Amino acid sequence: MRSKRVWILLAIAVVVIVALFIWKPWREAAPTPSPQAGPVASQTPSPANRYEPERAQAEAGAQQALDAEAVAVLAKTDEAQSRIAAKDKAGAIRTLEEAAGKADILVGRNPAAALIPAATEVQIIDVAPADLGQVRKLRRAVELAVLTDDFPKARVALDGMRSEIRVRTYYLPLATYPAALASAAGLVERGDLTGAAEALDRARSTLAMTDVAIPLPLLAAETAVEAAKADTDAQKKLGHVEAARAALERTEALGYASRDVRKALLAEIREVERQAKGGSDIKAGLEQLQERISKAIGDLKAERKSAEA
Incomplete structure (x- = not known):
């Protein structure tokens, strides 16, 4: 009898733990995209x-x-x-x-x-929201909607990203x-x-249809790296590097490019930023980073050609 009670208590504990694991990220309500936040051209x-x-x-x-x-x-x-x-x-x-x-x-x-x-x-x-915290809430809303098979809700949240x-x-x-x-x-x-x-x-x-997305944050990162290469002032150069890092963090939050590419780019820009703050020469690091960002953008553009093949 005691053994049966133990098993019942263990089962209840497992259910509670699983429920907390699933629902904790969504204690705060996910932001609902505004009516304008649909798949249309930005009005800004x-x-x-x-x-x-x-x-x-x-x-x-x-x-x-x-x-x-x-x-x-x-x-x-x-x-x-x-x-x-x-x-x-x-x-x-x-x-x-x-x-x-x-x-x-x-x-x-x-x-x-x-x-x-x-x-x-x-x-x-x-x-997509300018604030990364809001973007992460949208990501959690997408994950929860997919978890519960609410795919229409997931599509709405994705459109807002x-x-x-x-x-x-x-x-x-x-x-x-x-x-x-x-x-x-x-x-x-x-x-x-x-x-x-x-x-x-x-x-x-x-008519069949295909979409190819060229991420704006990745383009912004590329521009910032080019500016960092061109600027001779150390503080301004560091500012461009920080802007590139912020753009790549936004790329990561919005899920553009493959996970491996996003993680590699973030690791590189953080290392370049660390070196810049330490007064090291970052010319080689910027060159390599620019090549990798350009390749990531080129790979995304090439998806259109593979879709047409």
Whole structure:
């Protein structure tokens, strides 16, 4: 009897310990992202202006990766939808035939490819809290939501942790899109303009999508390291190093790049900062750190190419 009581008490103790372990990090309510903190371009002008050159560069690279015929197919689809809305039956049929012809060219040119890049959007999204404590609360909210299988809540919290240039690319599905154009053209010929419009809407909804994020904190760290290399004043140089360390801590808190890369960059910048405070020459350390940060950014940008392969 006594043995049974001991086992019951042990079981209760285990339950209490597990409950405390799970819930302790969330004693303080996690911050709820503001209504503006969704996956949209930041309305704050300073980050957008500061990173506009990088955004424009990313957009230029994404535009170069698009297929001209795929771009034309989407443009003709939009034109056909406009003609259908205007009840221009002859114009809609002509435009859909042109779109179908270009789609056939794509199929013939890319027999092994299932998806062809056809459109892109590049935005600066900077909605993550400035305070790292608030960022960590959001991280805990994400972890708890995933732990309890509340994935919609996790997505909302994750959207509130964005500080990035987002490169979004849309892909034309060659296996289904040409047939959808032909179907829409047939509906127009039969006078079913409503059905044709709905068919084109469904076709547009089948576009595949990929996102690549270029972290703003990592770009800020790169800029700070470059400034530290260029500055000859010891105190100002140290200030740039501290700014780079703060940016890399923010990169870590927001979870950008792989964990190993983040940890290695933080270890390096802290060592450089220690040397700078001790009066040592940090030129070599800054050179190496700049190379590693540039490689981390390059690896993230290369994810778009691997997604398109």
